[in-house]
Amino acid sequence: MALLSVQNLNVKFGGPFGAITAVNNVSFELQKGERLGIVGESGAGKSITGFAMMNLLNAPGFIDRGKVLFDGQDMVRLNERQLRKIRGNRMAMIFQDPLVTLNPVLTIGQQMVETLMAHRRLRQDEAEFIAIQKLREVYISAPESRLGQYPHELSGGMRQRVIIAIALLLDPDLIIADEPTTALDVTTQADILELLLHLCMANNVGLILITHDLGVVCQLTERVMVMYAGEVVETGKTREVINDPQHPYTQGLISALPQQTLPGTPLKSIAGYMPSLLSLPEGCPFHPRCAYASPECTRERPSLVQYRDASVACHEVNRLHQETLVE
Incomplete structure (x- = not known):
């Protein structure tokens, strides 16, 4: 499965x-x-x-x-x-901007420890130990001291490493x-x-x-x-x-x-x-920009058709593959 x-x-x-x-x-x-x-x-x-x-x-x-x-x-x-x-x-998600993702009024340690304790039955010191280990895994220097810092005190790259560490906290x-x-x-x-x-x-x-x-x-x-x-x-x-x-x-x-x-x-x-999603064209949504568009493309939306290990939604590709099979 x-x-x-x-x-x-x-x-x-x-x-x-x-x-x-x-x-x-x-x-x-x-x-x-x-x-x-x-x-x-x-x-x-x-x-x-x-x-x-x-x-x-x-x-x-x-x-x-x-x-x-x-x-x-x-x-x-x-x-x-x-x-x-x-x-x-x-399941964990890493977002685009770590400065927006991290809570600006909580330290890195507070955010990591709270995440761990919300999902695991851990003591404070146990959660802090795991947090330090995860920060070390993402190559953050002096991870013990980073726990007491706020997001704005870290560089952009360091913040993104923290986000990755948080994403991996619970394996x-x-x-x-x-x-x-x-x-x-x-x-x-x-x-x-x-x-x-x-x-x-x-x-x-x-x-x-x-x-x-x-x-x-x-x-x-x-x-x-x-x-x-x-x-x-x-x-x-x-x-x-x-x-x-x-x-x-x-x-x-x-x-x-x-x-x-x-x-x-x-x-x-x-x-x-x-x-615009407010006014999608009839047929294939790409046909107004496509050099291979045919009248069929303006009328019918192509289905995703599998060819070997790939799948493609295109009338022209489908036609070419059909011709190849006939030959």
């Missing part, structure tokens, strides 16, 4: 003009210890999918339908007491990392990503990495899921998707990488903009 199984997940946001679909019919599985990247432009639905998996959506957002099975338990249907036994304990089976290096400089980003990969592999922890950075996905994950306008357009093994992308949107993302552009030539880009 998969550690995590997301089935036909649909997330909506209520508004004065009716409900808007932000995540549409998303399905995937994650095995224990596996690492999955979720990529796409801003507004693709990546972070909303992550919050929905933890059942952390705030109004006006709500899960309209679908299942999020974590070790067989449906996160969508659990009550708050049941969810607290899983969140932070077996979770799964970590969902939502753009974990957004607020950091490039050098610190590399250190944090290397640390996250090392800790997940050493502890056999599953990882869902939400990002717009394909380079990061290639470095950290085994499988990748590409989202566009709230839908999955391509999924497969990371190396295969990066080296041989099938969906035109994935092809555009990869061709826009600086390393794909010859020196002295303009950077490539995908024409147009992601459509």
Whole structure:
């Protein structure tokens, strides 16, 4: 049985003009210890999918339908007491900005010790010992003294290391990392990503990495899921998707990488903009920006079709594969 199984997940946001679909019919599985990247432009639905998996959506957002099975338990249907036994304990989330995530009026030690004592029957000194050990695991120097410091007294990279330590406090089976290096400089980003990969592999922890950075996905994950306008357009093994992308949107993302552009030539880009969720086009949501769009693309929304180890939602790709089979 998969550690995590997301089935036909649909997330909506209520508004004065009716409900808007932000995540549409998303399905995937994650095995224990596996690492999955979720990529796409801003507004693709990546972070909303992550919050929905933890059942952390705030109004006006709500899960309209679908299942999020974590070790067989449906996160969508659990009550708050049941969810607290899983969140932070077996599932943990790393958010974008550690300065916002950490409580500014509590010391690092207070936040770590309270987390431990809320889930484990521990004495204060036992919880402090574990907190120090976790800070040491993420290579924070003088961890004993860090317990008495406040978040604003630490650098951005140090705060993110603290967040990772807190995520690992209760030895979770799964970590969902939502753009974990957004607020950091490039050098610190590399250190944090290397640390996250090392800790997940050493502890056999599953990882869902939400990002717009394909380079990061290639470095950290085994499988990748590409989202566009709230839908999955391509999924497969990371190396295969990066080296041989099938969906035109994935092809555009990869061709826009600086390393794909010859020196002295303009950077490539995908024409147009992601459509507003208030006015999604008929048919394939990517067709207004797609060089391969046909009349069928403007009428019918493509289904996610599996080819070998990958799945792609594209009429043109489907047609080409059918022609190959006939030949």
